[in-house]
Amino acid sequence: MHLMSLISGRSALLDHAVFGLTKDMFSSVILLSLVVYAWFGTNRSDRRAGILVGTVMSFFAGVVSRILQLSLPTHLRPLYDADLHFKSPSGLDSGALNHWSSFPSDHAAVVFGLACTIYYADIRIGRLAFALVTLLSASRIYLGVHFPSDVIAGASLGIAVVMATQQFRTSSVMRQLMAKEETNSALFYSLAFYFxxxxxxLFNDYRSALSELAKQLHAHIAS
Known part of the structure; x- marks a missing residue:
């Protein structure tokens, strides 16, 4: 992180370029597009079932990671660790994520889980996905949002969860879901798109709405 601090905040152009990589259209949306590509790149029901399981479990890994963030002792982000003297990059909100612990990275858990899912379905596209999520995670380290250890822990969690649950792609539940893809494809793909x-x-709208509701309820109870 000291090495990153020597680079970060020195060039506004570089800072804004790296910051742009964290936007959904340049990160998660591209990754989910690769998931769709892998899905339609095969007609094998077992591989498609594996993609479905992996996508759902990648999100589950992110939920587990967030629970760990809330349960474990607070781990300050590099931006707010006074001992690091980390220089804030240009364009980054100085109050960004300052109320959340950084370990492990829920973002890394989700995107590395998705990359692992794609790899199981198509090794060639999977390698591209892993290269993409590695770049995205490096950008978050550069910005001081995460320590490398946060990313490694989150990535390990996401990959482990996906690998451990791929066996369920041949379960009776998955066979029934895959049957729905054939018998009611309109509903299946509508729900798949929404998810x-x-x-x-990362369901930001829902999280923001629930957070605001919790604040309002707390304020109402306090009054």
Whole structure:
């Protein structure tokens, strides 16, 4: 992180370029597009079932990671660790994520889980996906949002969860779901699109709405 601090904040152009990589359209949306590509790149029901399981479990890994963030002792982000003297990059909100612990990275858990899912379905596209998520995670380290250890822990969690649950692609539940893809494809793909969009944005709208509702309820109870 000291090495990153020597680079970060020195060039506004570089800072804005790296910051742009964290936007959904340049990160999660591209990754979910690769998931769709892998899905339609095969007609094998077992591989498609593996993609479905992996996508759902990648999101689950992100939820587990967030629970760990809330449960474990607070781990300050590099931006707010006074001992690091980390220089804030241009364009980054100085108050960004300052109320959330950084370990492990829920973003890394989700995107590395998705990359692993794609790899199981198509090794060639999977390698591209892993290269993409590595670049995205490096950008978050550059910006001081995460320590390398946060990313490694989150990535390990996401990959482990996906690998451990791929066996369920041949379960009776998955066979029934895959049958729905054939008998009611309109409903299946509508729900799949909605869920993929939510994963791509990490359900930010829902999280913001629930957070605001919790604040209002707390204020109402306090009054």
């Amino acid at each position: 993929c969009f939510g994963v791509a944005t």
